């Protein structure tokens with residue numbers, strides 16, 4: 178499975194998932210059709226499927242144009258807000274690309290409809306705006322307890338699992354993590370690494386379950402009350 182980051186807008190990543198055996202390609206969270214199309218054409222691929230993690234327009238805005246251009250099918254959470262959806266994703270659903278199977282789990286918090294797509298064999302997870310490297314999504318619709326539980330489910334995946342998040346927020350998250358957890362050596366050294374990567378214009382993703390268990394204050398919170406306190410701190414934090 179080949180996974181390619183396509184930058185979109187100011188800090189989104191659209192992920193292309195390509196199965197080399199079948200030649201099939203899926204696009205995760207295409208907020209914008211043009212950059213995804215350009216990237217697949219450059220590689221000589223064709224888009225067969227679109228997978229959405231949640232309804233926000235910066236994740237679904239390209240659905241209609243991509244479907245019109247390629248005939249791709251659209252899979253996304255239930256509810257009326259996923260444009261051009263063909264099939265619903267909910268807890269226990271599966272997506273398939275070639276012979277590979279991704280299972281869907283519900284991870285509410287950022288939105289109530291948010292799902293993650295897990296390829297257990299490949300140790301790959303598409304987590305949308307639920308978990309970010311050293312951070313997590315804002316709580317637009319869900320409760321702190323829901324988001325805490327969702328993050329814990331992702332953190333319980335095998336530690337080598339690579340997590341593909343939908344935004345390049347790592348540097349500001351790392352600054353907050355250092356503020357919230359200043360005695361954590363792993364946070365301090367990751368902040369330095371991320372600063373250097375961003376100075377060179379490099380992507381900081383994917384991250385891994387192991388790294389997040391070590392350096393993500395929201396994953397490391399002991400209970401949902403501590404999580405809620407950290408989330409409120411982050412909402413007003415200026416790095």
Ligand SMILES: [Zn+2]
Nearest residue numbers: 231233287306
């Ligand atoms: Zn979102």
